[in-house]
Amino acid sequence: MHVYKAHAYGNDFLYVHEDEVGARPLDALARELCDRHAGVGADGLIVYSGSREGGSMRLLNADGSRSEVSGNGVRGLAALLLRDDPQDRASIAIHTEAGVKRLDRVGRDGARQTFRAAMGLPAGLRRAAVTAAGEPLDLVVMAFGNPQCVALGPLPDEARFQRIGPALERHELFPERTNVEFAHVESPAEVRILIWERGVGPTLSSGTGSCAALIAAAAFAGASRDADVVAPGGRQRVEWREDSVYLTGWAEVVFDGVWRREPR
Known part of the structure; x- marks a missing residue:
């Protein structure tokens, strides 16, 4: 089974084409591949296919649970699908369980490709008091x-x-569990975060988490609606516009190989 690995700011994913998966249960495959000691190691597994306009993906967290979308995972798939495209600028659409995400490649530096992605708009934005x-x-x-x-x-x-x-x-407020960001507004132009990702735990970066942190900070803590969000893995740009939240950052494909272990 052919496996690719890509990451964005240390948030790493494994990519397997859907034709290679066969009858393997995806939850077990994700746990096996993402194991950082006995497997390849990653924050998640993305099963993908290509299409004329781009591609589609299904995401499983490292613990085998399903996830609707990952901003960094989408960007990694775009980098994989466009890795042999010689143009500096290109556009691609990725179908996810959270809808279609459209990405524009705005630059490249060696293997690193920088994309500006339209990630959609928040729903159900509100404050909640809990005890945890x-x-x-x-x-x-x-x-x-x-x-x-x-x-x-x-x-x-x-x-x-x-x-x-x-x-x-x-x-209990989150019946399907939740991603968690701790966010501090350092200035209107900069928000610093730590991430506890659903089904993974601590991660160096999160695309959707960076967007959520900016939305929360702009709505309730004085941040600009166009600011840098700094995670342990690095800095991404988030713009909260009327039509969408836009996320700009890089991703790179770091290797590909063959997984030889037979299904258990």
Whole structure:
């Protein structure tokens, strides 16, 4: 089975064409491939196919659970599908379970390709007061293709992050679990975040999480609607426009290989 690996700011995904998957259960395949000791290692598995306008994808988290969309995962697939296209600028559409995401390649530097992606608009944006891990929290929640929960304020230390992140992911407010961002507005033009990703845990970056953090920070904490969002893995640009939220950042395909283990 042929496997590609790509990442955006350290948020890494494995890509397998749907024709190669066969009858393998996808949840078990994701857990096996994404294992960082006994497998290839990644935050998620994307099963994809190509089309005339771009491609389509199904995303599974490292724990085998399904996810609707990943901004970095979509961008990695665009980088894979366009890797042999010689043009500096190109456009592509990726079909996801959260709808079609349209990306424009705006630059390339070696293997790194930079895209501006139209990620859609938030739904159900609101504040919610909850208690998690014994601590009262004032959150911003929304659907942004996938469930998102943002805690605004100073970033937590490691112990608090490890305590509150999983408690929020599995809080009863979120029947399908949620992605969690801790977001601090450093200036109107910059928001710094930490990420606890549903089905994964801590990640270096998140595309949809960066968008959700900017939306929450702009709606309730004084950030600009056009700002940099800085995660541990690096800086992405997020623009909250009337027609869509746009996410700009890079992705690169780092290797491809053959998975030789037979299905268990």
